[in-house]
Amino acid sequence: QFKNRAEYMDALSGQILQRLRLRTQRETRGYKELIAAYGYLESQLEQSRKKISWLEYEKEKPKKDTENGSEVEDTALKAKLEELKVIQYELNDAIKKKAEYADKVCSQADALKKMEEDLGLSQTRCNELETLNKALQEKLTTAEEIVTVLSRTSEVIAYSSSCHIWAYSSYHIWAYSSYHIWAYSSNCHIWFSALWSRLQAIMGEHQSLQALYNSQQAKFKGMERDLAHLTQQVLEHKMKEAEDLNNETSVSKKLLQLTRLKELQESVGIGNKKVPPLKGGVGDMSGANEKLGATPSFVDDVVIYPATPFDSLEAHDVEVSALCFSPDGNYLATGGGDKMVKVWNVKQDLRTADLKCSLSGSGGGIMSVQFDQSSKTVLAASNDSMARIWTIGDLITRHTLAGHSGKVMTAKFMEDNNKVVTGSHDRTLKIWDLQRGACIKTVFAGSSCCDVVATKRALVVSGHTDKKIRFWDLRSTVPNEILLDGKITSLDHYPEHQLLLCCSQDDTLRLIDLRQNSISASFSAPGFKVGAEWTRACFSPDGQYVAAGSADGSVFVWEVASGRMKSKKEH
Secondary structure, three states, rough: OOOOHOOOOOOHHHHHHHHHHHHHHHHHHHHHHHHHHHHHHHHHHHHHHHHHHHHHHHHHHHHHHHHOOOOHHHHHHHHHHHHHHHHHHHHHHHHHHHHHHHHHHHHHHHHHHHHHHHHHHHHHHHHHHHHHHHHHHHHHHHHHHHHHHHHHHHHHHHHHHHHHHHOOOOOHHHHHHHHHHHHHHHHHHHHHHHHHHHHHHHHHHHHHHHEEEEHHHHHHHHHHHHHHHHHHHHHHHHHHHHHHHHHHHHHHHHHHHHHHHHHHHHOOOOOOOOOOOOOOOOOOOOOOOOOOOOOOOOOOOOOOOOOOOOOOOOOOOEEEEEEOOOOOOOEEEEEEEOOEEEEEEEOOOOEEEEEEEOOOOOOOEEEEEOOOOOEEEEEEEEEOEEEEEEEOOOOOOEEEOOOOOOEEEEEEEOOOOOEEEEOOOOOOEEEEEOOEEEEEEEEEEEOOEEEEEOOOEEEEEEEEEEEEEEEEEEOOOOOOEOOOOOEEEEEEEEEHHEEEEEOOOOOOOEEEEEOEEEEEEEEOOOOOOOOOOOEEEEEOOOOOOOEEEOOOOEEEEHHHHHHHHOEEEEO
């Protein structure tokens, strides 16, 4: 096939070069991913260092201010507290005015609705009158045509009679013709008189209906003017209400700023006291080489354990099956069997929580809820085989994730908030791309999924009714597994220490180290009973405690460091 040895060597060299390139691509593909991951981790580390430096500066700043002059700060604090009281009074007045304007708007809306009903009746009556007016116009036109025909007929008859008279000179013929012409003319005159009387009656009826139509038209125009006036009043009331709401929001922001300033001043007194760190536990700030690492930067040195309930809410008409705090701590989302997701505004300074909004549209009971990192979007899984995403600013359903054939037990945002992972009783996990609004990957797990978490390392962990926890790498379909002694009901991830909390129906909580995929601790207590497949367990914000609800309505709390039960809270 080759003309000479040179051509053969060129072809052989090209094949060898192509094979070498393909082998190089295969062997360097993994290193490229490692280099990209290393660069990403370096950027995250640099951001964390900057954040730690800024927090240390903010922490030292109040101490320096306190050392320079505590008396000046006390005076300023008193002045701020007085200003806080004034703003509180203004806020109460604004709330009262808002209620008054709401009553006025309701009354104006009722009046507007009544005027619209009257306006609709008048419009119907005007349409009927217009139809009758058209019919009368047609009758009047027909009557005028009849009159015209009768007039022409009378002229023809008169002309014919005169011609007949002049044609015959005989007296008898003239008398005979005159008699018949007079009789025929008399009959035509009687018929014409009857038609004229009927025409006069129709014209009289037309005039009366025209007058009624004109009066109804004037009334209709008056009602239109009244409607425009009422609409303008409603718009003015709404604008006033919006202005009052803006003022109330401004006052609330000032109140929150002063409250935070007060808390900062109070924390100065706490910061001057020396509190010994917890040794050997998750909250130990001094040991960088401890087994579980350092405490998150957003956690204070002093951990406050709640002794009494913050507030009690009648959240749903039936059972509450899911709840979640927003990352900024300002909102609490709850989901229940009434197919509703409710978002509560948590006022930590006033130690109360009130309803911010209700999110509807679900076709089944809510099984899990979660906020995104911006605290503006809520994700919920429900029993109607779907998951939904709402924005709490406008209460609009942004995405409906439909594709499972069984009830969706859990739905969680992934790291960039542009993807969602869902787990269902149909024994599958699905990854959803929110920018495309579609499912991009489906994984068959082999067992019904009860809960799922997504870590920062592109790792998805799922808990199932076959007593297994599965660890999924999104780049493959073969998971690692851990077999427990009971059905898995919930999972919770503490990313700072790479810990996973698992709750199972053998009435035990287990702590799993994700770096080794092994169980590091177990928690149980007399009286603790996992009563349902959606029983949830979670970490405290600082990672020092774990908590879970029991079948008798109690909440059990354990210390992570020691493994002993901290307390049992009865409902």
